[in-house]
Amino acid sequence: MxxxxxxxxxxxxxxxxxxxxxxxxxxxxxxGISSWWVNTHGHCHPKIVKAVQAQAEKLEQVVFAGFTHEPAEELAKKLLRLSDPSLEFVFYSDSGSTAVEVALKMAIGYFEHESTPRRKIVALEGGYHGDTFGAMSAGSRSVFNKLYEPYLFDVEHLPFPFEGREFQTLEKFESILRGGDVAALIVEPLVQGASGMRIYTPETLKALHDLCRAHGALLIADEVMTGFGRTGSMFACEQAGIAPDLMCLSKGLTGGFLPMGATLATKEIYTAFYDTDRSKTFFHSTSFTGNALACAAALASLEIWATExxxxxxxxxxxxxxxxxxxxxxxxxxxxxxxxxxxxxxxxxxxxxxxxxxxxxxxxxxxxxxxxxxxxxxxxxxxxxxxxxxxxxxxxxxxxxxxxxxxxxxxxxxxxx
Ligand SMILES: Cc1ncc(COP(=O)(O)O)c(C=O)c1O
The missing domain is CATH 3.90.1150.10 (Aspartate Aminotransferase, domain 1)
Structure with missing residues (x-):
């Protein structure tokens, strides 16, 4: 950039x-920009500094495939307690982009494993979901990704729900849904960050959610920017009273202290991959998945939320x-x-x-x-x-x-x- x-x-x-x-x-x-929207409680908050220092003396990083540790388990429990009860599982990665990649792969894999394959991803015009190829594909076509356009997979983009023109967005979404094959809609709930803090109403978000429900498509809430209080509630989805099927978190997750991503999923999605057949494993790894220092920072950040x-x-x-x-x-x-x-x-x-x-x-x-x-x-x-x-x-x-x-x-x- x-x-x-x-x-x-x-x-x-x-x-x-x-x-x-x-x-x-x-x-x-x-x-004035919280270091690209990551920082929540201020830089070098002493409670996060202390928690990371203490964690560094015990365990810094361990493979998270077949292994686990207390900060990761504790954090997963706390994140699930904070979010809608229908979200029951957490998958850790290391950035907002990877949290989105994971959600997209889970959405497509879910339908494949349920033997009802659906291939289409729908997104809002103007959306930004990161700079890896899947995330770029879901994002709006712009100067950021023009060069790579031939390599991006097809995504149907809905017009942005500008005030007074929300019906255009909803009508287009409904007609795409009627055509079938829609696996998921991915949105930045309430506020599109990178396209210039464009705001739309909770009622529109709720209507998009309801259309997903009515047509069996999944809703991916990319709360990478909006999460952790940015829009005035812990998560933006709360203001619309909706429960997404997948929720992507990063940035403010660790108070902006260390890189970390998390994708929260429903039990239905988890269960679709749960099988003694190893080929149905959710194949996605990032080396630093569940990094213990990042988990400790995130736990300390949530403690600040609870006590300050x-x-x-x-x-x-x-x-x-x-x-x-x-x-x-x-x-x-x-x-x-x-x-x-x-x-x-x-x-x-x-x-x-x-x-x-x-x-x-x-x-x-x-x-x-x-x-x-x-x-x-x-x-x-x-x-x-x-x-x-x-x-x-x-x-x-x-x-x-x-x-x-x-x-x-x-x-x-x-x-x-
Ligand atoms: C809504 C949203 N999703 C995903 C991302 C990508 O996050 P990262 O830069 O951590 O990969 C961003 C980054 O600004 C974002 O605003």
Whole structure:
């Protein structure tokens, strides 16, 4: 995601604490994007540091095929307790992309093993599910994967359910379902992250879920970005009152401390692979599956959720975002202001839309010069802070962003004059 021909040297971070990144040359930068949406409780949270240190002295990593360990078992139990009761099994991997690959393979394998093969995967236009080939296939075709398009498998994409046009999405989905062969629908529930924090309603998510149910297709909820409080509830699916058949987790799973993925599945899916016939094994391995340090970090993160006022911090962030949205609303150069839980986003009016809009890098440059890390997606600028951020730091981000927009407007006017 970095074009080295255009970007100067990378910023060298020496240490991090709470919402701050401390650089080698003495700067203190506010991490306004939770280091690509992974961090939840702040950097180097002492409870996670301690848990990982303690685990490192006991067991760092062991093969997870035919072997198990306490942190992995404990974590699986806790994740299942947190999620919908219909999800009863956990498969560990090591990233969001692998959590998605696992879900796709489980969905296809489920129907094969049930002797009712279904081959079609359906996804939402604008979705992003990772950069491995299966995940890229499920994702929207874009500048990110254009080069590899001939190698991606076919996926039917539904139009994004924009407000007032949800019926188009649902009608298209229903007609695809009627055609048969649909194994699964994969969605980022409520918020599409990489396509620019695009939000749709819980009612639409529920309607998509109900259509899956009515036609025997599986629903894969990719909660890699939305999970662990980002949208204002532990998992976004909760707001729609739905139970997916497969749920993908990563990023905030370990509090953003260590790489880890998890795919949660129903008993029906587990049972489809459960057989004395070894050829029916769910064949998927990543060397670091169930890594003990990552499990310890995730357990410590869940302990923080249980003992610290994390959800009330998210509410405070949401309130601050809503207030700021009121200010930015008055600007003629912004549109489509949106707030969902800890996420604030808006589009900057520009003649070039999409990822290659020059507005993104201009805002990035201005913000970073002022010690705030924001990484706009094209002409969409968003704030997605760690939950420990103070109201002063949030104010600082809004105010710096306001100045960034003024600066860009002034430059445009000068060029036009
Ligand atoms: C919704 C979603 N799914 C999957 C991924 C891929 O996760 P990773 O980068 O850990 O492979 C991302 C990453 O941004 C994501 O936002």
């Amino acid at each position: 970095t074009q080295h021909a255009l970007l100067p040297d990378s910023i060298h971070v020496e240490r991090a604490e709470g919402a701050y990144l401390h650089t080698k040359d003495g700067r203190k930068i506010i991490d 006022p994390v959800m009330s911090n998210i509410r405070s962030i949401e309130q601050a975002h809503e207030k700021a949205a009121g200010w930015f609303y008055a600007r003629p150069d912004v549109a489509a202001l949106r707030v969902q839980g800890s996420i604030f986003a808006m589009d900057i009016k520009d003649e070039t839309q999409g990822y290659l809009s020059e507005i993104g890098p201009q805002i990035y440059d201005f913000m970073i010069e002022n010690d705030v890390l924001l990484r706009p997606v094209g002409n969409t600028v968003y704030i997605l802070p760690p939950y420990c951020i103070t109201s002063e730091d949030l104010e600082n981000i809004y105010e710096t962003l306001w100045r960034a927009l003024d600066h860009i407007r002034d430059e445009r006017e000068q060029r036009a004059a």
